[in-house]
Amino acid sequence: MFIKADLHIHTADDPTDPLSLDSKELIDKAAKLGIKVLAFTCHEQYNCSKEYDSYAKEQGLLIIHGGEKQIAGKDVLIYNVPVQAFDQVKTFEDLRNLKKDHPESLLIAPHPYYAILSLKEDLESNIDLFDAIEWSHFYTSCYNPNKKAQKTAEKFHLPLLASSDTHFACQFGKNISEIEIASLNTDEVIRSIKAGKIKFTPKALNMFELARILLNMLKLNLKIILKRHA
Numbered sequence: 509m510f511i512k513a514d515l516h517i518h519t520a521d522d523p524t525d526p527l528s529l530d531s532k533e534l535i536d537k538a539a540k541l542g543i544k545v546l547a548f549t550c551h552e553q554y555n556c557s558k559e560y561d562s563y564a565k566e567q568g569l570l571i572i573h574g575g576e577k578q579i580a581g582k583d584v585l586i587y588n589v590p591v592q593a594f595d596q597v598k599t600f601e602d603l604r605n606l607k608k609d610h611p612e613s614l615l616i617a618p619h620p621y622y623a624i625l626s627l628k629e630d631l632e633s634n635i636d637l638f639d640a641i642e643w644s645h646f647y648t649s650c651y652n653p654n655k656k657a658q659k660t661a662e663k664f665h666l667p668l669l670a671s672s673d674t675h676f677a678c679q680f681g682k683n684i685s686e687i688e689i690a691s692l693n694t695d696e697v698i699r700s701i702k703a704g705k706i707k708f709t710p711k712a713l714n715m716f717e718l719a720r721i722l723l724n725m726l727k728l729n730l731k732i733i734l735k736r737h738a
């Protein structure tokens with residue numbers, strides 16, 4: 509069976525961005541949209557909340573534990589590892605050791621060729637670390653760095669995984685993957701991702717959607733500036 513999944517979501521639990529999205533409300537929304545697998549990937553914080561796990565399970569959803577880590581100014585997504593292992597990652601060599609020590613882990617290269625906090629040239633030089641490459645939600649018919657990500661994925665025979673990188677409510681549910689699994693559990697989902705049992709339908713943002721996200725980003729940056737000077 510194919511199930512809908514979104515493995516790149518930021519909420520009000522994020523320690524670096526002053527966001528307003530409530531994790532339980534997103535679980536509720538996912539259930540209504542038929543999304544079965546979520547991952548809350550806060551910046552520099554590993555999500556392994558038993559409270560969210562239980563709440564999601566009540567609605568037939570699975571939460572995969574994970575977080576977004578910055579290495580040398582570049583974002584990487586790390587899933588299914590002990591929280592201590594996540595916290596200890598500071599360099600690509602640390603990440604390499606984590607992958608060796610935790611073969612059950614899942615490592616994804618998020619938005620690799622975008623302007624900010626992206627791997628860029630560090631993706632290919634560390635390609636052995638990654639199990640999949642993200643197809644990001646933020647693109648239009650005229651601007652689409654995902655095309656380069658797709659070429660890299662094809663070059664190194666890695667799967668592409670669509671995700672929303674949700675920071676604002678308007679983004680959630682707009683860019684999801686369908687993953688073929690036999691049963692709904694973390695190990696099965698990760699095995700299927702690594703095996704490339706993924707499909708998704710690319711859908712570029714229209715001008716209204718783009719403007720809405722950019723306005724929200726502006727408001728978020730103003731909040732960050734005000735928070736720093738408070």
